[in-house]
Amino acid sequence: QTVVTQEPSLTVSPGGTVTLTCASSTGAVTSTFYPSWFQQKPGQAPRALIYSTSNRHSWTPARFSGSLLGGKAALTLSGVQPEDEADYYCLLYYGGAQGGVFGGGTKLTVL
Amino acid sequence: EEQLVESGGGLVQPGGSLRLSCAASGFNFSNYWMHWVRQAPGKGLVWVSRINSDGTYTINADSVKGRLSISRDNAKNTLYLQMDSLRAEDTAVYYCARENKIAFAMDVWGQGTTVTVSS
Numbered sequence: 598q599t600v601v602t603q604e605p606s607l608t609v610s611p612g613g614t615v616t617l618t619c620a621s622s623t624g625a626v627t628s629t630f631y632p633s634w635f636q637q638k639p640g641q642a643p644r645a646l647i648y649s650t651s652n653r654h655s656w657t658p659a660r661f662s663g664s665l666l667g668g669k670a671a672l673t674l675s676g677v678q679p680e681d682e683a684d685y686y687c688l689l690y691y692g693g694a695q696g697g698v699f700g701g702g703t704k705l706t707v708l
Numbered sequence: 709e710e711q712l713v714e715s716g717g718g719l720v721q722p723g724g725s726l727r728l729s730c731a732a733s734g735f736n737f738s739n740y741w742m743h744w745v746r747q748a749p750g751k752g753l754v755w756v757s758r759i760n761s762d763g764t765y766t767i768n769a770d771s772v773k774g775r776l777s778i779s780r781d782n783a784k785n786t787l788y789l790q791m792d793s794l795r796a797e798d799t800a801v802y803y804c805a806r807e808n809k810i811a812f813a814m815d816v817w818g819q820g821t822t823v824t825v826s827s
Contacts, residue, residue, distance in 0.1 A: 648813035
């Protein structure tokens with residue numbers, strides 16, 4: 598069974614920078630996994646942030662950026678705002694036979 | 709405004725069935741692949757199912773194969789999830805989401821509908 602692993606929790610100061618990562622149990626994450634990232638606040642539906650590794654949606658603030666880093670997908674928040682406190686999920690695509698797998702999520706605390 | 713609205717959730721006994729609906733508006737529904745994603749209480753997101761734009765291709769997560777089935781009616785701008793042989797572990801909020809032209813690039817999400825499987 599494929600497992601996608603994220604940091605369970607991270608803490609960052611307002612105005613700081615933090616990087617969240619997303620690893621696959623099958624090996625290195627590449628662009629062919631089409632990594633995407635989602636933000637979820639309590640009681641709300643997920644909101645899409647990044648698709649296909651590094652592409653922002655039209656509503657995604659520029660302080661959110663996606664990349665590949667050391668065999669993992671990564672989401673970097675620069676100039677963190679208090680409203681960025683949320684759960685963040687990555688999603689990897691494993692092809693037509695398996696579909697997609699979400700990571701377990703990272704709870705980001707802004708403190 | 710591009711919008712997805714889920715409905716059909718509720719309380720069902722183990723072994724029972726339920727059909728969820730997702731009504732799309734504000735965009736050409738028949739042009740897009742669609743997904744179902746679920747979230748158990750206090751847990752993370754889990755991808756469930758995917759369907760192509762004309763309904764001829766579907767794929768489900770291993771955990772739901774044979775029990776949950778995705779389908780769509782493009783004439784009604786509606787996505788469905790037929791849920792059979794329900795188990796307690798199927799208790800979750802179920803979200804539908806639109807895939808925007810790139811694999812698993814889910815951009816528009818519904819607000820979710822809650823399914824509770826309990827006797």
